[in-house]
Amino acid sequence: MNKEQNTMIDFAALLEAVLFFKTEPISIKKLAEALEAPEPTVAMGLKELADRLKGRGIVLMEKDNDVMLGTIPEAGGIIEKLKREEITKEIGKAGLETLSIVLYKGPISRSRIDHIRGVNSAFILRNLLVRGLVERVSDPGHARGFLYRATFDLLSYLGILKPEELPEYELIDQGIADFEKCSDEEEGNETTENATTREEV
Structure with a gap:
């Protein structure tokens, strides 16, 4: 070689x-x-x-x-069996956290979900997709990007017609927005401080 x-x-x-x-x-x-x-x-x-x-x-x-x-297609049967087993399990704290973000801020990109949670949410989102709780749709702002939103089945299960009918929707929605703003400002300050430190050195 x-x-x-x-x-x-x-x-x-x-x-x-x-x-x-x-x-x-x-x-x-x-x-x-x-x-x-x-x-x-x-x-x-x-x-x-x-x-x-x-x-x-x-x-x-x-x-x-x-x-x-x-x-591989040959593994389809066992994969479907495992999916059904996953659906019957509790989604856990991380799943509830991610699902709440999608409900209150969706449609939302995975990068924003990761930013809000502070950790990679790829596998959590996969589980929520498998369970039919969230769905992935095209991002109109990015030709090849995707956004996540709650499914109609989830809204029906919660007994609401749209996310805006969720408890304290406006308060929680604003709270998440404020958190994102503060987080962005902190990251901006850290970047400025690091740049200043390099200049001093």
């Missing part, structure tokens, strides 16, 4: 890590931006990754110009 092949395999592993972390479709363009690599290089890396995944339980799924990791 030559040096070029070895480098491509390393890049393919990096792509696999990013796709595993995302747990949702991402465009080749965004992958290129995130990895600071040319799109042709990303395309070659994805081809290498697809080849490496052959014969395994994970596959590289492609649609239009988006890619994501998925499971």
Whole structure:
């Protein structure tokens, strides 16, 4: 194996890590931006990754110009069984927290949910999607982005017609907005302080 092949395999592993972390479709363009690599290089890396995944339980799924990791069709039966088991479990504190954010602030991006919670919410959102409590819709502000919102089934279960009918909706909605504003200001202050420190040094 030559040096070029070895480098491509390393890049393919990096792509696999990013796709595993995302747990949702991402465009080749965004992958290129995130990895600071040319799109042709990303395309070659994805081809290498697809080849490496052959014969395994994970596959590289492609649609239009988006890619994501998925499971092989042969595992469909056991995956559905596991999904049904997940649906019957309690969603837990993290699930309730994430669901509340989606209810009061949705449609909302995953990055904003992560920002409000302070942790990665990818797997929590996946569980909520599986249970039919939230749904993913296209983000009108970003051609290949997604937003999360409560499903009609969830609203029906809660006995409301729209999120605005939730208890203390305006108060909680404003509280979350104030928290985001304060958090953004703190991050801005930290960035300014770090820049000042570097200048002094």
